[in-house]
Amino acid sequence: MTETPVSELDAIGAEAELARLSAELAHHDALYHGHDAPEISDAAYDALKRRALEIESRFPELTMATSPSQVVGAAVxxxxxxxxxxxxxxxxxxxxxxxxxxxxxxxxxxxxxLPEGEHVAFVAEPKIDGLSASLRYENGVLVRGATRGDGRTGEDVTANLRTIADIPERLSGSGWPELIEVRGEVYAPNDAFDAFNAAAEVAGSRTYANPRNFAAGSLRQKDAGITAQRPLRFFAYAWGEVSAPFAATQWEALQALRGWGFEVNSRSQRVEDAAGLIALYDGLQTDRATLGYDIDGVVYKVDRLDWQDRLGFVARTPRWAIAHKFPAQQAQTVLEGIDIQVGRTGSHTPVARLHPVTVGGVVVRNATLHNADEIERLDVRIGDTVTLQRAGDVIPQILGVVDAERAGRGEPYAFPHVCICPLRTALVKETTASGVESVVRRCTGELACPFQRIEHLKHFVSRRAFDIEGLGEKQLIAFHERGWISQPADIFRLARDEAKLDALSAEEGYGETSVRNLVAGIDARRMIALDRFIYGLGVRDIGEQTSIVLARAFESWPAFEAACLAAADGLPSEDWVRLNEAHAVSPRVVVALAEASPPERDPWPEAPLDQKIALAFPGLAAPARRGLATLADDWAGLVRLAEVARSEGPSEGLGQIAGVSGVGPVAARALALFFRETHNRAMVDALVAELDRIEDAEKPKSDTAVAGKTVVFTGALERFTRDEAKARAESLGAKVSGSVSKKTDYLVAGPGAGSKMADALKHGVTVLTEDEWLALIG
Structure with a gap:
């Protein structure tokens, strides 16, 4: 489906598109930063983010704490x-x-x-493809090490970082500040990575897709002894908090770090102006394959630190630095087959099986084909020689067929119309009420489909959900194949099934200790936080962050369950959804239709349809009238639209969930559809029966000046970021909204406040500066 250019989006379309992009980017951030398992290329990710930032730039009033410009990394x-x-x-x-x-x-x-002719000095450094880390030294002694996390909060991996020889326990030399956070990149040399994978393959243990994933997975081992056995290295290139300045330039700072005992990349250079940067970039790109470690570009930083301070930041990025990314690497190979992978939500994704080929130093055997439309667009067939690209050095993709006109090509690939599981359930291409067809084909079998069932179970035990110690993917699949586990409740039943546990203890590779640890890991999760429980259910469109928001909003499982059941009984009709998705038909337009009472007989039989709409529903703008005209052919159709708007909308229960800030109608509808299915309800009830307690979410404070108040933040905030402001307000019991209404209590406005300021003045909302807000909350 061709994307609408951002320049052609109206405010409503831009808001919907930004919400979609934000959710998709959050999904990929979690996979990349949290699970070390990216599913799209860096280039594809960059394209998504650039489109989102373009929308935010054109519609700054849409920017929220969860917008791409405000987010770094992923939650810890x-x-x-x-x-x-x-x-x-x-x-x-x-x-x-x-x-x-x-x-x-x-x-x-x-x-x-700067006057013309004055040179700008930069420090250019290879952009290491590893995992960022921050090392805190007090009085020259390493006291703590952490991952980047979401940029504000990371993970304490001190014990693991201490095992890396390049990271000194004590700083050498002199001149280091009393307190300093040294920052850099943990990485794996290519030859050591290849040797590890070769040994792991022989031993039948886990191998890694690339050095970056290997470094990230090694650093996040719970047992630091495992990390110590991994060939990890560290380059220092920056610093965070310091008790006193220690350099005047970026270049001097790198030399200081080297003098204190850190490895500083020898290919880093001080150059002048853009011409110097590009010359260094070209040299590194030429030498890239011989470096012995992966890089995906070059980072440029203004050398003078006083200039860095003056330049400051834009949103979550510095004005004084930029990453110049390398283009994708390509090769040619033969397509030997196309396999189908079934995802947790039933999506059927084609994967190209390739004759092994080395691209940028990595052996590639598979590549994504995305969907059936992409296969048809490329006209790729088994036996074709294809051009392969590792865009951003992560997920390979096929660009095209080398010789599409050759004689004797195979038959065009026929994408399956039924699920590849034994049930042979029909596949469907979902269509929105406005008629836009999805490119994804999904199995309609849900948990009855064995492929979806195992993917649901994998999700359930994943680190961000129930995180059951000792029950990894390998064990889960084995237990599922035996018929021991088919739904989440079975996991907890297994821990109390003495016959199955005894049988397991007698098997090679387990033993009494392993079984005892497995049972302990399962029993430890009989008490689970509400947000983890919600996320673990695997409801489509309910990600980790949305689960947290829902838990905080409803506080307890009984309250959340009641809301979901009420929502399931109050889904809007397809006609109501179609009305609300029509172009330029805003909620305000739907309210106007609901409040109107057009007569059954047409009072203006000779008038054109657009004029009838204007007369029947006065006050509607021309775009809204055109949107309604696409839904109604005649007067009877207009009368029907008014009836739909008045009586076929969502129930109060569905609106309660959709109205939670950060949730919205798509996620609310997903929950309603999930809880409407009897087999899903049975699955949830069985799981709840096996748990000891679902812990309530932390209640918001009720004794503060802003408790119970609704707050909106707008403009270019200078005293805090959007996510900091939102987190602080919510911790004080306030509700943070993305839009101003008559129910809003405070609008906190930074420079550049636009339409939200006008709405606040219209509704009589109290407008505060950042300083006034800080004074109010103490």
Missing amino acids: SSQFAPVRHGVPMLSLDNAFDGGEVADFEARIRRFLK
């Missing part, structure tokens, strides 16, 4: 203790060609008002 895991960074670990903007690098230098010159 509960596997490790959280660590609040003294100074945030932020992300960088990207450049993809020389023109964008020249623009970067030009922006710096304009901001600093």
Whole structure:
């Protein structure tokens, strides 16, 4: 499906598209940062983010705490203790060609008002493809190490970082501040990574897709002894919180870090102006394959630290630095087959099986084909020689067929119309009420489909859900194949089934200790936090962050369950959904239709339809009238639209969930559809019966000046970021909304406040500056 250019989006379309992009980016952030298992390429991710940022730039009033410009990394895991960074670990903007690098230098010159002819010095450093880490030293001694996490809060992996030889326990030399957070990248050299994978394959243990995933997985081991056996290295390149300045330039700082005992990349250089940056970039790109470690670009930083301070930040990125990404690497090979993978929600994804080929130093055997439409577009057939690309050095993709006109090509690939499971359930391409067809084909069997069932179970025991110690994917699949586990409740039943446990203890590879640990891991999760329970259910469109929001909103499982059951009984009709998804038909337009009472007989039989709409529903703008005209052919159709708006909308229960800030109608509808199915209800009831307690979410404070108040933040906030503001307000019992209404109590406005300020004045909402807000909350 062709995307509408951002320049052609109206405010309603932009809001919907930004919500979609935010959810998709959050999903990929969690996979990349939290699970070390990306499913799209860096280039594809960058394209999604650039489109989202373009929408935010054109419609700044749509920016929220969860918007792509405000988010860095992913939420931290509960596997490790959280660590609040003294100074945030932020992300960088990207450049993809020389023109964008020249623009970067030009922006710096304009901001600093530099005279023509004055050179700008930069430090250019290879962009290591590893895992960012921050090391806190007090009086020269390492006291704590953490991952980047979401940029504000990371994971405490001190014990694991201490095992890396490049990280000194005590700083050498002199001149280091009393307190300093040294930052850099944990990575795995290519030859050591290849040797590890070769040995793991022989031993039948886990192998890793690339050095980056290997480094991330190694650093997140619960047992630091395992990390110590992994060939990890560390390059230092930056710093966070410091008790005193220690350098005047970026280059001097790197030399200081080297003098204190850190490895600093020898290919880092101090150069001048955009021409110097591009020359260094070209040299590194040429030498890339010989470095011995993976890089995916070059990072440019203004050398003078006082200039860095003056340049400051835009949203979550510094003005004084940028990452110049390398283009994708390509090769050619033969397509030997197309396999289908079934996802947790029934999606059927085609995967190309390739004759092994080395691309950028990595052996590639599979590549994504995305969906049936992509196969048809490429006209790729088994036996074809295809061009393969590792965009961003992560997920390979096929660009096209080398010789599509050759004689004797195979038959066009026939995408299955039924699920590949034994049930042969029909596949469907979902269609929105407005007629837009999805490219994804899904099995309609849900939990009856064995492929979906096992994927649901994998999700249930995953680290972000129930995180059951000792029950990994391998064991889960084995137990499922035996018929021991087919739904989440069976996991807890297994821990009390003496016959099955005795049989397991007698098997090779288990033994009494392993079985005892498995039972302990399962029993430890009979008490579970509400947000983890919600996420573990695997409801489509309910991600980790949405689960947290829902838990905080409803506080307890009985309250949340009651809301979901009420929502399940109050789904709107398809006609109501179609009405609300029509172009330019806003909630305000639907209310106007609901309040109107057009007569059954047409009072204006000779008038054109657009005029009838204007007369029947006065006050509607031209775009809304055109949107309604696509749904009604005549007067009877208009009368029907008014009836639909008045009586076929969602129930109060569904609206209660949709009205939770950060949830919305898509997630609310997903919950309603899930709880409407009797087999899902039975699955949930069985699970709840096996648990000891679902812990209530922490209740918001009720004794603060803003408890129970609704707050909206707008404009370019300077004293805090959007997510900091939202978190602080919610911790004080306030509700943070993304839009202003007559129910809003406070609008906190930074510079550049736009339409929300006008709405606040219209509704008589109290408007506060950032300082006034801080004074109010103490």
